[in-house]
Amino acid sequence: MSEETTIKNYFALINEGKLCAAHCSSCNELALPPRLFCPNCNSKTTNWTELSGEGTLRSFTVIHIAGTTYAADVPYIVAIVELKEGPAVCARLVGVDPLKPEEIHVGDAVKADFVEIPGPTPEEKANRLVFRPA
Ligand SMILES: [Zn+2]
Structure with missing residues (x-):
């Protein structure tokens, strides 16, 4: 699976039983629904982080x-x-x-x-x- 923080990959993670958000490594923002660009600082340095649920x-x-x-x-x-x-x-x-x-x-x-x-x-x-x- 691609690590890109897209909606498609979000649902692939749901299929694996994982609730994840896009985490921005520049400003620490969590985006859910996930986005390729951080909605707070526009950085492209987003990656998946699994949430507690x-x-x-x-x-x-x-x-x-x-x-x-x-x-x-x-x-x-x-x-x-x-x-x-x-x-x-x-x-x-x-x-x-x-x-x-x-x-x-x-x-x-x-x-x-x-x-x-x-x-x-x-x-x-x-x-x-x-x-x-x-
Ligand atoms: Zn950010």
């Missing part, structure tokens, strides 16, 4: 109506999680009941996990980043 729930919504790709998954929760290292990421929140959102609280501790999702062929299955209550 520990975070805090900052916002969430329950999806009841989805497009055809995800229609079979409803209801499900999409959350914004602020990671311990600083960046925020959007992913599904699992391990909770989407029909009882009153039991989910902004500020709750969550932890990254990876669930296998089917691909067009068995060889093309992939991992999806999700968060679970910590």
